[in-house]
Amino acid sequence: MAKPLFSTQGLRKSFPGLLATDNVSIDVHPGQVHALIGPNGAGKSTLVNLISGLLPADEGRITLDGRELQGLSAHARVRAGLSRCFQVTSIFPGASVLDNLRLAAQSHLPGYWHPWGRRDRHAEINEHALDLAQMVGLEGRLTHTAGALPHGAQRQLDVALALAARPRLLLLDEPMAGMGQDESERVAQLIEKLRQSMAILLIEHDMHAVFRLADRISVLVYGRVMASGTPDEIRNNEQVRDVYLGSEVNA
Ligand SMILES: Nc1ncnc2c1ncn2[C@@H]1O[C@H](COP(=O)(O)OP(=O)(O)OP(=O)(O)O)[C@@H](O)[C@H]1O
Ligand SMILES: [Mg+2]
Structure with missing residues (x-):
């Protein structure tokens, strides 16, 4: 093999x-x-x-x-x-689905934390966040508060956060x-x-x-x-x- x-x-x-x-x-x-x-x-x-x-x-x-x-x-x-999901979910409950995804997309963007790295990258971050939502089937719930989602959807979001690191x-x-x-x-x-x-x-x-x-x-x-x-x-x-x-x- x-x-x-x-x-x-x-x-x-x-x-x-x-x-x-x-x-x-x-x-x-x-x-x-x-x-x-x-x-x-x-x-x-x-x-x-x-x-x-x-x-x-x-x-x-x-x-x-x-x-x-x-x-x-x-x-x-x-x-x-190497990315993981937790047995207990790791989302930010007070933030929207989209903001959770944006934050994750942003934190894995190469060079983002460099002082010159963050100009003009909002579009890129948004696009990645939307891709992630689509991948796990949450594109219809972007504005929903993460903590108020049903359990299954929270787990989908948790998977999306792990996927942000590609x-x-x-x-x-x-x-x-x-x-x-x-x-x-x-x-x-x-x-x-x-x-x-x-x-x-x-x-x-x-x-x-x-x-x-x-x-x-x-x-x-x-x-x-x-x-x-x-x-x-x-x-x-x-x-x-x-x-x-x-x-x-x-x-
Ligand atoms: N931080 C820790 N300190 C001390 N003991 C621990 C710690 N983490 C896990 N254990 C113990 O190690 C053993 C294995 O636990 P673990 O959580 O890895 O099992 P598991 O296979 O994931 O179980 P489950 O199917 O219930 O999730 C258990 O006896 C548990 O009590
Ligand atoms: Mg376990």
């Missing part, structure tokens, strides 16, 4: 009295949706925090397109092409959490669209969505990768069925 776009090698992270990430090595290939599943407390969000630089790893390597990210700040990782790898931590069927379907369609231009590491408890969207699945249990493979391999893995999937294997 071609070289992975992204990999972690031997990642390890301890909290007092708990090994939360235990020697985790995963690969994500260009254009792939790689799903990370596992029981509550298995260490999925911790792994995303290590990858995005929110938490320092104790050991291990993280590479994106051959570039070592370990030791870089969270911001530098975003600039290197990532090569997008990390999504439970993008469908707390959603009804219609909203989940909209997010699934969005992921189908995004995968055409970026790789995605998807954490999700909705097994129906995971088996529909993922090219590869890794199963995390007690901080360790118990199994990694195609959806069919994971569906037919007895250990995974015993520990996690249970009756959901028909998803």
